[in-house]
Amino acid sequence: MVEVELRGVWKRFGDFVAVKNVNLRFPDGKFSSILGPSGSGKTTLLYLIAGIYKPSRGEILFDGEDVSQLPPNKRNVGLVFQNYALYPHMTVYENIAFPLTIKGLPRGEIEERVHSVARMLHIDELLDRYPHQISGGQQQRVALARALVKEPALLLLDEPLSNLDALVRLEIRGELKRLQRRLGITTIYVTHDQSEALAMADLIAVIHRGEIQQVGSPEDVYRRPRNLFVAGFIGMPPANLVKATVTRAPAPCVVIAGGGEYCPGEPLASKLEALGLEAVVVAFRPEDVVLGEHPMEDYVSLEAEVYVVETLGRENLVTLRLPDGQAVKAITSPLLNPRPGDKMYVNVEPSKILLYDPETELNIEAIEAAPAARPVSLAEASERRRAAQEED
Amino acid sequence: MPRPRLPAPALFLSLAAFLVLVFYIVPLILTLWASLTPVRNWNVAQLRQFVGAENYKRLFHLIRFDPDVSTVVKTTIVFVAGTLAVNVLGGLLLALAAFIIEERASLGFRLLWFLPRMTPVAVFGLLWYYFFYPQGTLNAILLRLHLISHPVNWGQDVLPWGPWSIIIFVNGLVGVSYGMIIFYSAFKAIPKDIYRAALVDGARLRDLVFRIMLPLTRWHLIFVTVWQLLSLLTTYAHLFVLVEWGVVEKWHGMTWALYVFETAFGSAVNDQALASAAATLLVVVGIGLGLLTLRLMGFERELGAVRGEL
Ligand SMILES: Nc1ncnc2c1ncn2[C@@H]1O[C@H](COP(=O)(O)OP(=O)(O)OP(=O)(O)O)[C@@H](O)[C@H]1O
Ligand SMILES: [Mg+2]
Numbered sequence: 217m218v219e220v221e222l223r224g225v226w227k228r229f230g231d232f233v234a235v236k237n238v239n240l241r242f243p244d245g246k247f248s249s250i251l252g253p254s255g256s257g258k259t260t261l262l263y264l265i266a267g268i269y270k271p272s273r274g275e276i277l278f279d280g281e282d283v284s285q286l287p288p289n290k291r292n293v294g295l296v297f298q299n300y301a302l303y304p305h306m307t308v309y310e311n312i313a314f315p316l317t318i319k320g321l322p323r324g325e326i327e328e329r330v331h332s333v334a335r336m337l338h339i340d341e342l343l344d345r346y347p348h349q350i351s352g353g354q355q356q357r358v359a360l361a362r363a364l365v366k367e368p369a370l371l372l373l374d375e376p377l378s379n380l381d382a383l384v385r386l387e388i389r390g391e392l393k394r395l396q397r398r399l400g401i402t403t404i405y406v407t408h409d410q411s412e413a414l415a416m417a418d419l420i421a422v423i424h425r426g427e428i429q430q431v432g433s434p435e436d437v438y439r440r441p442r443n444l445f446v447a448g449f450i451g452m453p454p455a456n457l458v459k460a461t462v463t464r465a466p467a468p469c470v471v472i473a474g475g476g477e478y479c480p481g482e483p484l485a486s487k488l489e490a491l492g493l494e495a496v497v498v499a500f501r502p503e504d505v506v507l508g509e510h511p512m513e514d515y516v517s518l519e520a521e522v523y524v525v526e527t528l529g530r531e532n533l534v535t536l537r538l539p540d541g542q543a544v545k546a547i548t549s550p551l552l553n554p555r556p557g558d559k560m561y562v563n564v565e566p567s568k569i570l571l572y573d574p575e576t577e578l579n580i581e582a583i584e585a586a587p588a589a590r591p592v593s594l595a596e597a598s599e600r601r602r603a604a605q606e607e608d
Numbered sequence: 609m610p611r612p613r614l615p616a617p618a619l620f621l622s623l624a625a626f627l628v629l630v631f632y633i634v635p636l637i638l639t640l641w642a643s644l645t646p647v648r649n650w651n652v653a654q655l656r657q658f659v660g661a662e663n664y665k666r667l668f669h670l671i672r673f674d675p676d677v678s679t680v681v682k683t684t685i686v687f688v689a690g691t692l693a694v695n696v697l698g699g700l701l702l703a704l705a706a707f708i709i710e711e712r713a714s715l716g717f718r719l720l721w722f723l724p725r726m727t728p729v730a731v732f733g734l735l736w737y738y739f740f741y742p743q744g745t746l747n748a749i750l751l752r753l754h755l756i757s758h759p760v761n762w763g764q765d766v767l768p769w770g771p772w773s774i775i776i777f778v779n780g781l782v783g784v785s786y787g788m789i790i791f792y793s794a795f796k797a798i799p800k801d802i803y804r805a806a807l808v809d810g811a812r813l814r815d816l817v818f819r820i821m822l823p824l825t826r827w828h829l830i831f832v833t834v835w836q837l838l839s840l841l842t843t844y845a846h847l848f849v850l851v852e853w854g855v856v857e858k859w860h861g862m863t864w865a866l867y868v869f870e871t872a873f874g875s876a877v878n879d880q881a882l883a884s885a886a887a888t889l890l891v892v893v894g895i896g897l898g899l900l901t902l903r904l905m906g907f908e909r910e911l912g913a914v915r916g917e918l
Contacts, residue, residue, distance in 0.1 A: 295808045
């Protein structure tokens with residue numbers, strides 16, 4: 217279909233920078249997702265790709281061809297709006313037929329294509345109704361049908377499921393993914409719901425305050441968050457972020473409140489050494505915690521006090537406090553039902569622990585490696601950190 | 609014992625009812641009453657005598673046999689139809705232009721069209737007096753362009769379309785901002801995403817206007833048309849000035865409303881009885897035309913099938 221690339225794209229509204237230096241490539245025929253919290257610039261980014269907005273700087277390429285100045289009707293994109301934007305004065309049939317009608321296609325062909333797409337999306341019963349006479353889920357399908365009927369090379373979806381209830385959402389989520397597979401349309405799916413992005417996308421771009429935070433597969437984004445924002449945004453609940461200090465006798469080790477000590481292996485150890493950090497942020501996922509009454513062998517164990525226990529049905533979510541007051545969440549089996557005030561051990565496998573530089577907020581693993589063998593002077597270390605910051 | 613107090617809503621309602629009574633119902637009844645009496649020259653005592661439909665008979669006789677009065681009827685029809693078209697279509701075009709041009713320029717553009725409405729009638733009339741009178745600006749321009757060889761008295765000599773064009777032009781200029789402002793705000797009220805969706809769907813400007821904007825602002829179109837129709841039937845301030853200063857020939861610049869005014873207060877004989885009959889006829893015709901327009905434009909359909917709110 218089409219490959220979409222953004223090169224150094226900026227979008228300003230007056231003084232406000234809504235999209236900041238975005239470089240992204242959405243592969244041909246793949247299902248990509250733009251994931252970010254409310255107000256992060258997702259819709260703006262999508263409108264830039266659709267041609268509704270022109271970039272303030274940078275260029276947008278479709279299959280290597282610069283389309284930055286092309287109006288939306290020349291880009292062959294289908295767009296499903298956040299609020300569906302169905303035409304209220306047209307029936308469902310007329311809504312879906314609209315892109316074909318204004319193209320002046322013969323009536324018979326229009327009818328055929330509208331019916332075929334309506335059948336595919338199970339809305340062929342609704343064709344005579346007006347948008348206000350159908351449910352939110354049905355409106356969503358009509359909007360999708362209208363986007364698909366012109367057989368676009370690129371399908372853009374702006375939080376299409378956000379107005380639907382949880383069950384319908386799950387159902388349409390699966391359908392949408394199957395449909396995309398079958399049609400092979402390059403699809404960009406905007407959402408603030410990380411579970412949607414993780415479940416559906418081949419590629420996720422996390423955006424925050426108009427800046428791309430990380431691009432990668434769902435696995436990448438989930439297992440190796442590139443910075444503290446991504447670590448704190450992805451996951452239900454997101455990763456635990458705990459401040460810790462670094463000791464250096466003889467090898468660099470991270471000392472966490474509650475008696476935990478984590479001495480990373482190579483290459484992390486030398487990176488830690490090279491950066492010369494005094495403090496780090498330790499990240500681990502609540503679902504990676506093994507909660508027990510005793511510290512566990514080969515695990516990093518933190519002594520903590522149970523604060524709240526929430527029963528989620530399939531599992532329990534336990535919030536604990538480390539001796540220095542920092543909170544840690546753990547997901548446990550519903551059989552384990554500690555009481556508030558109990559002393560317990562938060563055990564985490566070392567391989568599940570990630571370290572972040574508290575200043576640049578970057579994953580230390582992701583920071584460019586420094587030559588390991590030689591001890592690094594303090595001045596050199598801070599120089600490197602500045603370089604890393606600038607690069608970010 | 610405390611006196612019982614009227615609740616606030618009742619107070620407001622009774623005030624509104626009082627105003628309607630004083631400014632609408634009472635004058636209407638008085639007019640109807642006067643049309644059934646022989647009252648002339650403010651001889652109020654005659655208001656107690658009744659002559660039945662005498663004034664109406666006189667009126668219809670005049671319409672049929674007095675060429676001046678039948679000219680007034682023709683002028684009224686041409687004036688109302690022509691100015692209505694200018695006001696509605698012109699208002700639509702101006703609203704579209706204001707909507708399409710850049711936001712900041714748009715405000716100035718819209719204010720500009722309000723000038724004729726905000727300018728005092730006499731000043732505005734004077735302006736067009738200097739423009740149209742034989743030694744005026746229009747003839748100067750046409751002479752300079754060699755389109756005419758000697759000054760033409762457009763409003764007096766070029767009958768009937770000279771004066772008709774002038775009154776339609778002047779009143780069109782005054783009235784066009786009304787439709788513009790209503791259509792403009794109606795276009796603005798359509799959610800931006802609807803326009804964007806249409807653009808993404810491949811719509812050109814023509815499709816946007818005819819398939820999205822106009823159908824979605826139907827109600828406003830009906831409202832402006834009927835409202836302007838009724839205002840044009842009853843307006844006479846600018847016409848009065850144009851006729852009084854001789855910019856246009858008297859009978860071709862006089863609509864029914866001005867005729868009512870002239871008959872009641874203007875001519876040598878102030879025939880209030882005949883004027884009242886003429887005014888009553890105007891009210892009846894106005895109501896009839898208003899209802900007819902609503903029906904023609906499908907107002908009931910609009911009310912019947914409640915469409916989703918935007
Ligand atoms: N036309 C505009 N003029 C000025 N600011 C705008 C405009 N459009 C968006 N913004 C601002 O840009 C930022 C990003 O907006 P955008 O609509 O892209 O967010 P979003 O990620 O889609 O949020 P949501 O999840 O709530 O839809 C917001 O702070 C918003 O206020
Ligand atoms: Mg949005």
